[in-house]
Amino acid sequence: xxxxxxxxxxxxxxxxxQGGRNLNWFLFxxxxxxxCVTICGNLLIIIVVSYSRSLHSPMYFLLTQLSFSDILLxxxxxxxMLRVVFNEGxxxxxxxxxxxxxxxxxxxxxxxxxxxxxxxxxxxxxxxPLHYSYVIDLTFCLKAILLFWLIVFAVVLMFSxxxxxxYFCGPNIIDHFFCDLDPLLELSCxxxxxxxxxxxxxxxxxxxxxxxxxxxSYVYIITTILRIPSVTGRQKTFSTCSSHLTxxxxxxxxxxxxxxxxxRGSVKKVLSFxxxxxxxxLNPMIYSLSNRxxxxxxxxxxxxxxxxxxxx
Numbered sequence: 001x002x003x004x005x006x007x008x009x010x011x012x013x014x015x016x017x018q019g020g021r022n023l024n025w026f027l028f029x030x031x032x033x034x035x036c037v038t039i040c041g042n043l044l045i046i047i048v049v050s051y052s053r054s055l056h057s058p059m060y061f062l063l064t065q066l067s068f069s070d071i072l073l074x075x076x077x078x079x080x081m082l083r084v085v086f087n088e089g090x091x092x093x094x095x096x097x098x099x100x101x102x103x104x105x106x107x108x109x110x111x112x113x114x115x116x117x118x119x120x121x122x123x124x125x126x127x128x129p130l131h132y133s134y135v136i137d138l139t140f141c142l143k144a145i146l147l148f149w150l151i152v153f154a155v156v157l158m159f160s161x162x163x164x165x166x167y168f169c170g171p172n173i174i175d176h177f178f179c180d181l182d183p184l185l186e187l188s189c190x191x192x193x194x195x196x197x198x199x200x201x202x203x204x205x206x207x208x209x210x211x212x213x214x215x216x217s218y219v220y221i222i223t224t225i226l227r228i229p230s231v232t233g234r235q236k237t238f239s240t241c242s243s244h245l246t247x248x249x250x251x252x253x254x255x256x257x258x259x260x261x262x263x264r265g266s267v268k269k270v271l272s273f274x275x276x277x278x279x280x281x282l283n284p285m286i287y288s289l290s291n292r293x294x295x296x297x298x299x300x301x302x303x304x305x306x307x308x309x310x311x312x
Contacts, residue, residue: 009168009187012097016084016177028085034281035078041284042067052297058136059121063287065145066114070280073107076100077276081177097179102160104178106152109206113148115248116210122241123217127224155202162198166190177269211252218245243286251279
């Protein structure tokens with residue numbers, strides 16, 4: 001079946017950013033720095049939360065899962081993107097292109113679900129603080145993460161099976177820096193109605209519904225915060241969810257702009273750049289720079305490492 005379906009188009013040419021050799025060299029260096037900082041920043045979040053007992057709470061556990069999701073998204077897109085930019089366009093095997101899309105779709109779906117769960121966590125902590133420990137605990141979070149992974153696996157499996165039944169006969173050129181669904185479907189000679197319907201149906205439970213839940217949660221959160229009599233109390237309470245709200249805004253704004261409006265060419269590349277490259281980079285920076293507990297845990301970890309190094 002695979003040999004039959006993929007016998008015509010065996011390689012895909014990703015054009016990347018066509019801006020000249022000098023611009024691509026500069027872009028390659030910038031992207032390499034972004035990739036390194038993204039991986040190191042998210043790994044640092046995971047290490048700091050794992051090390052510090054004071055951070056062993058549902059909120060920070062979910063933050064480590066978001067960091068893991070960001071690492072997955074970044075490693076799915078960035079290595080091949082660096083090769084495409086460095087070579088001013090590069091070929092990738094058709095199977096490799098499909099694998100990249102499946103991992104990309106899974107990581108984006110996981111990111112949406114995690115951001116939703118994190119907003120529900122903040123809603124319970126701020127609006128129902130007395131019942132928070134009964135509703136949100138590590139067991140609940142573990143069950144939710146397991147359910148999310150099952151959903152992601154089902155999404156990837158469904159796309160894989162459906163795409164496997166399409167026939168691709170060319171052309172084999174995608175004007176993008178990674179293998180997204182719409183550019184892939186443009187290469188197909190088969191009827192793509194079914195997979196387009198699947199994509200639309202999946203947007204509702206995996207993007208629109210989570211976004212709606214997040215917005216409703218923050219309406220209740222902001223309403224509760226405004227009822228706090230002291231200005232200091234309002235600022236302190238809002239600071240616990242401001243980081244998450246910033247991440248949600250950047251992620252969903254670029255995601256919805258791409259998939260709900262017909263953008264093409266360089267505009268779509270720039271918007272894709274925001275939620276595939278910049279969001280995984282900004283997440284650890286936003287949470288670490290604005291979170292006092294994480295900064296204190298990081299200082300303790302660094303001081304411990306320095307003490308061990310001094311003794312040795």
